[in-house]
Amino acid sequence: MFNRLLCASRKSGIDTRFRKFTHRENEVTNLLLTKPISVFSLHNVNLMRQSHHTIPNPHSLRYLSTMVRRSGVRNVAIVAHVDHGKTTLVDELLKIASDQGGDRLMDSGDLEKERGITITSKVTRIDYEKHIINVVDTPGHADFAGEVDRILNMVDGVCLVVDAAEGPMAQTKYVLSRALNQGLSPLVLINKVDRPEGQTKIESGETENQISELFKSLGATAEQLDYTTLYASAREGWSTEDPFLALELAVGDSASDDATMAQVLNAILEYIPEPKVISYKNNNVKEGESTDKSIHNNEKFSIAATTVGFDQYMGRTCTGRIYSGSVAMNDSLVVLKRGETDIMTPPMTLGDVCVNIGISRVSLDPPVASAGDIVTLLGVPDSIAVGDTITGKDDPVPEPIKTPPLAPPTLCMNFGANDGPLAGQEGTIVTSSKIRSRLLAETDNNVTISVEKCKTDSEKTTVYGRGELQLGILIEQMRREGYELIISPPKILTRMVDGVEMEPFEEVTIDVDSEYSGTVIDLLTGDRKGLMIDMQENTQDGKTRLIFEVPSRGLLGFGPEVATLTRGTAVVNHCYLEDREYAGIIGDSLEKGKLVATEDGKASTFALSSLVERGTLFIEPGQMVYGGMVIGEYSRAGDLDVNPVKSKALNNMRATGKDEKAYLPPPKQLSVEELIGYMSKDEIIEVTPKAVRLRKLELDPGARDRAARAKRKQLKAIKGK
Numbered sequence: 034m035f036n037r038l039l040c041a042s043r044k045s046g047i048d049t050r051f052r053k054f055t056h057r058e059n060e061v062t063n064l065l066l067t068k069p070i071s072v073f074s075l076h077n078v079n080l081m082r083q084s085h086h087t088i089p090n091p092h093s094l095r096y097l098s099t100m101v102r103r104s105g106v107r108n109v110a111i112v113a114h115v116d117h118g119k120t121t122l123v124d125e126l127l128k129i130a131s132d133q134g135g136d137r138l139m140d141s142g143d144l145e146k147e148r149g150i151t152i153t154s155k156v157t158r159i160d161y162e163k164h165i166i167n168v169v170d171t172p173g174h175a176d177f178a179g180e181v182d183r184i185l186n187m188v189d190g191v192c193l194v195v196d197a198a199e200g201p202m203a204q205t206k207y208v209l210s211r212a213l214n215q216g217l218s219p220l221v222l223i224n225k226v227d228r229p230e231g232q233t234k235i236e237s238g239e240t241e242n243q244i245s246e247l248f249k250s251l252g253a254t255a256e257q258l259d260y261t262t263l264y265a266s267a268r269e270g271w272s273t274e275d276p277f278l279a280l281e282l283a284v285g286d287s288a289s290d291d292a293t294m295a296q297v298l299n300a301i302l303e304y305i306p307e308p309k310v311i312s313y314k315n316n317n318v319k320e321g322e323s324t325d326k327s328i329h330n331n332e333k334f335s336i337a338a339t340t341v342g343f344d345q346y347m348g349r350t351c352t353g354r355i356y357s358g359s360v361a362m363n364d365s366l367v368v369l370k371r372g373e374t375d376i377m378t379p380p381m382t383l384g385d386v387c388v389n390i391g392i393s394r395v396s397l398d399p400p401v402a403s404a405g406d407i408v409t410l411l412g413v414p415d416s417i418a419v420g421d422t423i424t425g426k427d428d429p430v431p432e433p434i435k436t437p438p439l440a441p442p443t444l445c446m447n448f449g450a451n452d453g454p455l456a457g458q459e460g461t462i463v464t465s466s467k468i469r470s471r472l473l474a475e476t477d478n479n480v481t482i483s484v485e486k487c488k489t490d491s492e493k494t495t496v497y498g499r500g501e502l503q504l505g506i507l508i509e510q511m512r513r514e515g516y517e518l519i520i521s522p523p524k525i526l527t528r529m530v531d532g533v534e535m536e537p538f539e540e541v542t543i544d545v546d547s548e549y550s551g552t553v554i555d556l557l558t559g560d561r562k563g564l565m566i567d568m569q570e571n572t573q574d575g576k577t578r579l580i581f582e583v584p585s586r587g588l589l590g591f592g593p594e595v596a597t598l599t600r601g602t603a604v605v606n607h608c609y610l611e612d613r614e615y616a617g618i619i620g621d622s623l624e625k626g627k628l629v630a631t632e633d634g635k636a637s638t639f640a641l642s643s644l645v646e647r648g649t650l651f652i653e654p655g656q657m658v659y660g661g662m663v664i665g666e667y668s669r670a671g672d673l674d675v676n677p678v679k680s681k682a683l684n685n686m687r688a689t690g691k692d693e694k695a696y697l698p699p700p701k702q703l704s705v706e707e708l709i710g711y712m713s714k715d716e717i718i719e720v721t722p723k724a725v726r727l728r729k730l731e732l733d734p735g736a737r738d739r740a741a742r743a744k745r746k747q748l749k750a751i752k753g754k
Contacts, residue, residue: 102307102323103405108167109305110184113194114202115173118224120151122194122267123170125294127391130159144506152506154180156407158388161298167407173204175608176500179481181208182439187339187354187407190218190305197223197231200243203542203608210251219260220304227266227283230574235276261304263297272296310404311357326403334358334425337434338417341478347384347411354407356434362386362400366413369433371420380426384412419480439481440609442497443537443585446504447521448472449493451719453728454659459721460517468518469494471511505706512720520718523709525586527615534615539588541581541607549599550577556595560620561587584616590710624713626667629729633659634678642695644675650700661732674734715740
């Protein structure tokens with residue numbers, strides 16, 4: 034067989050000594066290049082089959098390819114923990130090359146502006162010193178880590194931003210580990226050096242040592258350990274490689290025209306490699322050689338879809354990195370579905386080729402892009418999905434581009450149509466089919482969310498995600514779009530491995546005033562099954578950093594509770610760690626007692642004033658309530674049925690204190706993601722464009738009492754075992 038293979042290669046004029054196959058054929062190619070044909074025996078064929086590699090046939094030799102570099106381009110992702118200054122850094126870089134800079138310009142979504150966080154990854158193009166630098170701004174919250182995962186295959190290096198005072202945090206470890214595992218080149222930028230606590234850490238070298246130890250613990254290669262460190266204050270607009278000059282700039286003792294944010298762009302050009310691209314047809318280029326974009330004009334075109342969207346004038350859009358060839362307006366394109374080599378969609382004519390500069394989408398002039406560029410294609414086939422490959426109709430690539438796998442979801446919730454007493458009164462989209470269609474549309478671009486029909490109720494839809502905040506943002510977006518729906522309690526996903534039940538664990542980092550450190554330790558190491566692995570006390574600022582490993586189940590509802598007990602001084606960050614053996618039943622004391630309404634109508638001041646001493650109220654006078662709706666938190670264990678609509682008796686009987694003015698404290702307002710962790714298993718969240726309510730699944734108090742008795746018997750039986 035291999036004699037025929039060798040003969041076929043000679044007849045086709047292909048020199049197997051210098052050409053390489055695509056990556057699934059690399060092992061076969063290496064053997065052909067390094068061993069005589071007699072050594073390449075049937076044993077080697079069996080090894081290839083056992084390792085799931087495809088043995089090439091004579092026809093596949095025309096797909097021989099070489100991996101080269103594209104000159105004049107750099108693709109880099111800005112990655113960091115939440116609130117370490119990524120978006121501010123991108124703003125300053127945009128100001129250098131254009132007039133697009135602003136205050137958190139890349140956080141353009143309404144929810145991003147309101148919450149001050151980055152939710153979706155965004156790419157912007159910077160033209161600097163005759164080079165193209167494509168910068169990707171990524172989220173820093175652990176719940177949106179999937180946004181980081183999917184863009185790492187677009188870039189060839191990362192700029193790791195670390196707060197000088199806080200040092201590496203939980204999400205810093207996660208994003209850096211993903212980047213190092215993909216072989217990306219790192220560049221470290223220590224930000225916020227202008228703050229006094231940051232200067233102290235720089236003077237002692239503590240932050241640099243923590244970063245170095247993190248690289249080593251994550252298994253960085255020798256090349257990755259030889260990273261360059263910049264010291265900067267993105268807010269003040271300066272950066273330098275000299276730590277001593279950085280400290281002088283931070284206190285205002287020195288001024289330097291060279292210590293501008295242009296130093297970051299210069300470092301990217303110097304330390305981030307040129308993008309790798311595939312050459313199928315150029316026989317005269319060597320592996321890893323830097324090439325001009327002109328030699329890729331006649332190559333097979335391919336681009337991997339990283340984000341997809343819709344334009345009301347041009348139709349379906351796709352943003353991604355071009356891996357080979359070039360593309361121009363009016364080209365005829367097809368889609369290769371992810372993981373499938375023989376299925377192509379019907380062709381479609383490309384509408385336009387654009388790039389993003391800041392938050393503006395600009396058409397290229399001329400509308401042509403080459404391998405290594407990150408572009409947005411308009412008018413692509415409607416069947417495109419994240420992870421698919423777009424290629425030319427007449428000269429397609431042999432197989433889809435490989436994309437890295439994503440981390441698995443950690444929890445799921447059921448979404449359904451509102452069936453409460455106020456159903457249909459506040460929303461415009463209320464049917465379960467419309468809700469399911471909207472959720473399915475979300476999966477087109479949000480690859481970390483998956484959707485399926487609920488197995489126990491066909492009218493509901495099960496949504497799998499990475500955390501409370503991620504699903505809370507999705508629910509809030511749907512609420513603003515006019516949807517009316519109900520949400521079931523979250524369920525942490527477990528799996529069986531060799532007969533052992535496994536559940537996700539997370540690393541939790543908490544910075545809190547030292548006086549509350551004992552309170553935090555008690556909260557996490559008790560009923561929540563957490564394990565404290567480190568405690569660092571800073572006597573200078575009175576803060577303590579606590580690091581725990583906790584089951585994901587134990588973190589549900591933890592945020593609001595720790596904020597209350599520490600008077601808002603606790604800063605909580607967590608990140609997925611790994612799956613471990615099931616930790617057992619979480620303590621019963623985590624479920625709070627509730628004040629449950631028994632009557633329908635508008636809440637009255639008179640009734641609520643008598644309930645203030647019973648607990649904390651969630652509603653205010655005049656708000657519509659109904660039987661089974663949760664109106665507050667009871668100060669004791671268990672639920673208490675109350676009447677919040679009772680009014681003052683209108684008669685001529687007088688009593689002491691009857692005419693006293695009632696005083697009500699402001700109601701406690703919980704966001705959607707806070708309610709997700711706060712709700713009990715017998716409750717659901719009712720979401721409408723005008724309100725977010727918490728209510729019991731069973732509105733009838735008699736049915737709830739029977740269910741509570743059955744639950745107590747079940748728990749008693751479990752504990753008896």
